[in-house]
Amino acid sequence: MRVASSTLYQQGLASMNLQQSSLLHIQQQLGTGRKVLTPSDDPVAATRALTISQASAVNGQYATSRAQANVALGAEENTLSTVTTVTQNIQTLLVQAGNGTLSDVDRASLATALQGQYDQLLGLANADDGNGQFLFGGTNSGSAPFVQGGGNVQYVGNTEQQQFQVDVSRQMAAGSNGREVFQSVQGSAGYVLKGNSANTGTATYGQVSTTDPSNPLYGTALTLTFDDSSGKMQYTIKDPSGTAVGGTPLDYNDPGQISAAGVTFTVKGTPKNGDTISIEPANQAGTDMFANLKSVIDALNKPTTTDADTANLSNTIATSIRQFSNSLDNVLTVRASVGSRMQELDALDTIGTNRGLSYSETLSSVQDLDYASAITEYYQRQTALQGAQQSFMQIQGMNLFKYL
Incomplete structure (x- = not known):
């Protein structure tokens, strides 16, 4: 059987190209550290790697949401801490106002002090997170939730809460609306x-x-x-x-x-x-902290001329003391809820971190390269390429014209 020279050349070239392609593939694997470079390398492994990568990306987004929720809750906790202090200051002033030996001037001074606490409380109710988003406006966080009008304070936010998807099956409210903080009491x-x-x-x-x-x-x-x-x-x-x-x-x-x-x-x-x-x-019996405080301020600013006036003032102060005791309990309950949610976020962060490590380990087992095996294969492919090249050179020398 006669074999044409062109056939020998084609076979030699095909062999060298095959070995060169194999060597290039292992070089790419060594360069990237991945054993699956294209889906055709291992369709099953490529599919698993894609699924795991998507799950890991979603887990990372949960971590971002938790971080955002933690920042929002931290800002609310700091504000509520100050609200607690202001409410306690109001209680102290109310107890002082109940002293029956005070004169009208003394009570007017206490009314002025309470007015200062009123203004501070209103400022806290309209606190923002530093980025122009008001803490207690519900989902209507772009404008101040409490406005003054006609001598009264009105809540113009909504009662909804901003929700964050902090885990696979957990949505968390990252704030409290103003009504549940400043205009509510506990059922007990x-x-x-x-x-x-x-x-x-x-x-x-x-x-x-x-x-x-x-x-x-x-x-x-x-x-x-x-x-x-x-x-x-x-x-x-x-x-x-x-x-x-x-x-x-x-x-x-x-x-x-x-x-x-x-x-x-x-x-x-x-x-x-x-x-x-x-x-x-x-x-x-009146759950609005601003309305309750304004009521007692007005009563303290009003001079007492009769025993009935004194009795009515005493009753107003007693009522306010009870109302602000209830308001303080409510604020502390909201703070406890915020702290509980922050604690839950810490627990979910731990779970999310462990889940992320598990994803990384699984993904590594699916697509990461075994360098020892890859280097061994690299030298094998290199030797095979050199052999193909030398064989081609030998075949190229098989020519009758060489013996003329």
Whole structure:
């Protein structure tokens, strides 16, 4: 059989090209550190590597979301810490205002101090994160959530919360809206007593305490009304429908301990016919910190000229002390929630880091190069290429013209 010279050349060239291609492939593997350079190298491994890379990228995005949520919660915690201090300062001033030896001038000075706390509290309610995003506006974070108008403060944000996807199946609120911080109380806050500014007697009340939360009327708003039409001072407690609680009127003694709907409080002084005291659940007795503080500031700025004025002022201060005690409990509860979420983020960060390491190890096992094997193969391919080249040179020398 005769073999054409062109065939020998083609076979030699094909062999060298094949060995050169194999050597180039292993060189690329050594240069990149990857054993799978194209999907055709190992379709199964390439698919697994793509899946793992996508999962790792998503895990990284969760980590970014957690970092953003942590920054937002940290800013809120810092602000709430100051809100706590301001609320405690207000409580201290209210206790001072309850001193019966103060003059109108002294009370006006305390009103001025409380006004300063009011302004500071409003500034904190409109605090931002340093980037122009207000902390307590809900999802409407582009504008101040609390605005003043007509002497009152109104909340113009919304009650929604900004949510961050911090893990596969966990969305987390990265903030609190202003209403739940500055205009709410906890469900366990109990009752608040409120006097009537139209009262003409000198009856004052102390703090209310819960004695029987299982009482059927517990949580119902009640009204205590004094009446001396029978020739002696008596009182009746009625529910919102006007039905008397306990039936017939009860005699009033100074001081007198009054119990109704599972709560007890003390009243002392001399009430007048028609004077009333409201007994309201905390969530119905004024939960707005700004409105409550403005009410007591106005009362302190008003001179007292009669014993009835003094009694009404004392009742206003007692009510404010209870309201701000409830507000402080609410702020502390929100702070606890923020701290709990930050703690959860730390735990999720640990889980995410471990998950990321697992992804990296799995991806490495799928696509990373075994350098020892690759170097060995490199030298094998290099030797094979040299052999192909030498063989081609030998075949090229097989020519009859050489023997002429």
